[in-house]
Amino acid sequence: MSATASVPSATAQPRGRTRRNTELMLLLLGLVIIMGFYAAADIALTKQVTSSVFTLPLLLAIPFLAAHVAVRAWAPYADPVLLPAAALLTGMGVVFLRRLDLVPDPYNGIDEPELTTAAGRIDFPLFAGQGIRQYFYVLGALVLFGLVLALLKDHRILSRYAYTLGLAGLVLVALPAILPASISEVNGSKLWIRLGAFSIQPSEFAKLLLLCFFSYYLVRKREVLSLEGRRIFGMVFPRGRDLIPVLVVWGAAILILVFERDLGTSLMYFGLFVSMLYIATQRTSWILIGLSLFAGAAVLAHTLFSNLQLRVMIWSDPWPYAENESYQLVQGLLGMGTGGLFGAGPGQGQPEKVPYASSDFIIAGFGEEIGLVGLTAMLLVYLVIIARGLKVGLTVRDAFGKLLAAGAAFTMGLQVFVIVGGVTKLIPLTGLTTPFLSYGGSSLVANWIVIALLIRISDTSRRPPPPGVTAPGTGGGPAKPDRLDHAPTEVIKL
Template sequence: MLLALFIIMGFYAACDIALTQQVTSSVFTLPLLLAVPFLIAHVLVRAFAPYADPILLPAAALLTGLGVVFIRRLDLVNDPFDEIDRPDLATAAGRADVPLFSGQGIRQYWYVVIAIVLFALVLGLLKDHRILSRYAYTLGLAGLVLVGLPAVLPASISMVNGSKLWIRIGGFSIQPSEFAKLLLLSFFAYYLVRKREVLSLEGKKIFGMVFPRGRDLVPVLVVWGASILILVFERDLGTSLMFFGMFVAMLYVATERTSWFVIGIGLFAGAAVLAHSLFSNLQLRVKIWTDPWPYIDEESFQLVRGLFGMGTGGLFGSGPGQGQPERVPYASSDFIITGFGEEIGLVGLTAMLLVYMMLIGRGIKAGLMVRDAFGKLLAVGASFTMGLQVFVIVGGVTKLIPLTGLTTPFLSYGGSSLLANWLVVALLIRISDTARRPPAAGVPIPGGGTGPAKPDRLDHAPTEVIKL
């Protein structure tokens, strides 16, 4: 954790000095403010989950802290009270007179504080992750309501950039799908544990793979249908892909059958082709993906600017605070990856993706180590969903795949994504603690057996133990 905080402080100090040409008070103030909630989180983990994987929390803190200081770095160039999406393209010098407690950077910091409070509540109240299985159907229903709510609301308070994903009332906005994924994760894990044997039954063998029986396809078709409804009514391919991909991945882990994975890809590909033929906004996104230049003045402006920024950064980047990421609209949210790519280069961006890989890999490892099937599916599903989000957004801004409306976990500006992902981290830490905790003496282990026998008296122990 101290290493993560040192990296955050070093990056922000370099940005601040490069932009303002002086050492301002915020060089140390903002990193120290960030250190407070992260160190509190560390103490909470030591108190409530002492056996948890020690990599999970520092990795999430490093990514979150870098996101906050980069957003603050943008505040030093852009007017912190200017809410337009497309800043002036003229080269702007950094300003030392921007108050620390203004702009998007400090708002993101308060989101971090709220996220750590929720993180603490989960660790303190959720002593055993299996408690969630008791409320699986209630959580699933609540998740469906959250996902579908923006679709039934007027476009004036729910639509942004052609996708109905938000609830915006006054100055308050929330993206319900970020929280819905946690609720649906719990339901999917419980359902697949209960139905695993049925879904694993053999059917016909085609091209060397055993496909399920026709009647066993019903759960997949139901979730596929729900994803299609999201695609139709909310017009967002990213959210639809996230939920369907999450379910198919958990189904594959539960049954260990490759055929489910093939079926899932086929169903979603067919739905995407159908939606492309029906909706003009999806057609436009595909056109921008294949050839952005005809739309350079409007729709593909931010994508092309982001690509130019990363190209300018090259292998090692222009240096913290020495690039011009503010030229890209949504540089603090959808295109924050391109901003980092411009200033820390391919090497730095690869290192950042490796931090994501560590976080996701350790989450999957916690799922593989835990002894109960519900925890396995919950941890693997949560980790896979986080990885899928990273792939979709990084693939979108680098023009590997069409750009969607998903956010970059931990880095992007916004409260909904940050709070939801810190809840995921809390859940992974709880599962990891359960997986790594030595079983108590004589206590039954889920899956069979008991913990090691404990002597009634110390003098029954071997002489070497008494000497130690």
């Protein structure tokens, strides 16, 4: 990857094809998979075939097909895989939450004896429980998805408000830390704002705002950050004064770690910035510097905070504490071990035995019922979204769009790695959610906005130029120097 390069007269991506019918076919295939999983789970739990087997999947089809229509109308040249992949994961999350509603589950707030049948199942109405609440979150998320596509005609508009968005992101990050613990603290981490029945996790939206700011900042400053420095062991390390931006973001991550006591969120923000810095400059030394700074901060935090010490303790050896501190982790590992290669089958496992199987440990619940093969397939869907996001960064012309798309894709990949790594005991547990799957509106809405941004940028990169324009512009008018670049042909090559 070089900081500057000449743009060829045409991209490698075939231009002029909308591929919307491909998107529709993939979306329908995803809906069939969702319906099959839910039907199998519902039949296994109720021992009968009822109309409810088809009701929830059909309800899910309505907003997903509406989202497809929105893409047809406002982003016709967008990547055809992003929407179906995100819809498949979201739908699987909704039907799995509904599956959890059908069994007694004290950890997820469903332990009502009067609703329990003789067979030990919950006679739960369709329009009650976490499953239907998640469905309404899906409706809200897809409404915002459509609004982003309709109102954001050009992703570069975001660069005009980069500093405002960055300031708003910092406010959202800091807000839970300064609020009383009674309305912001959950399980030892101050990440929430809870007012009665309403709750929101500001960090999910702050990452979007900071992503826009980082993209703009690195486009403007990448030449300074790429200046020659001192060569050590074959790598060029930056000059001392060029480290200031990284140290500032590192300090912000430390403050999050100290005041909010959450390793996962601070890792996500710092990892986002360092990865985008590497993409913008292609200096491996930035990765080494970033890892060293974060490792030092993590060691320091471990010595200061008891909740982090507990998480490291149960990660290193959970079995002696299986009845108390590491009960959740041990139950998740046992569930996935019980599922084996192909799983117990939809509705035939016991994921309700894992505390918070609907949120933090939903991956463990899926692992028990669809096994290693099914869980691998699910992770491959995430990989498809991440790979397509990086491809969007490769094909779009402007530097701001490249960093925005690549940063969004990397952030989602990092979040999936951190939560799956914690559930499988690869790394200590953190407070991050599983994108699209976990119960809750904040994460779901934020990740669908990410999908909308990727779709908007991919539409820009694939849209053919109007007649008479030979340069691969951004979808309209003659080729002009990009306001974000120093020359018309200057881009960041991923």
